[in-house]
Amino acid sequence: PIWYAIIPIQAGDKDIVKWQQFMDSAKQQRVIPILRLATEGDYFITSVWRKPKYEDVIDFANFLDSLNWPTKNRYVVVFNEVNRGDEWGGSANPAEYAELLSFAVTIFKSKNQDFFIINAGLDNAAPREGTKYMNQYDYIQAMNEAVPGIFNQIDGWSSHSYPNPGFSQAPNALSRMGVGSFAHEKQLVKTLSSKDLPVFITET
DSSP: OOEEEEEEEETTOOOHHHHHHHHHHHHHTTEEEEEEEEOOBOSSOTTSBOOOOHHHHHHHHHHHHTSOOSSSSEEEEOSSOTTBGGGTTTSOOHHHHHHHHHHHHHHHHHHOTTEEEEOOOOBTTOOOBTTTBOOHHHHHHHHHHHSTTHHHHOSBEEEEOOOTTTTOOOTTOOOSSSTTHHHHHHHHHHHTSSOOOOEEEEEO
16 A cells, blocks of 8 residues: 655754655655645744745745655645644734745745645634634635735645544534535536636645
8 A cells, every 4th residue: 555644844854864764765665745834933032823925935845856766746735724823923814824824835846746735734624713713714815815816826725624623523524614614625626717726635
């Protein structure tokens, strides 16, 4: 069998020997790696993750392009649950993320067209609470309003299809907040783009 595995890589963790050994091991073990970009806890506000900068994206692209990947597609997820303020420097901002995601597509593809760029999976249970939390469907709409056609730029869709609310739901439930949320996300994104994006359930 062939397995997919999603592995976070933090901005301060660019040890080329370690990561090349990981890629080599993935090839031997028939594992397809999906690398999820991450920053680190904010130095001054320890309850949140540092908001990524454009320089972070450039550094990640340079580093990941220097590795020998085990597969033709180089799967990269651009950060995590950005509709939560604590994952985006304290304040969720779909326009900022859409612009950064578009920049990431351009930078990674300029290094190698084999980079397969995937959005940040969103928190499917996030309520509407100002910029502390944004409902994922509102967030998706706002991303496209800020950067029209943003979902035409990416290659795949990441979904965090948890059984919510309360991490408790029947496995066949297809509600907008649950294990079937990926289907609702996919349908919304399809109406905002000309692509039928493949879905990667990267947390559940």
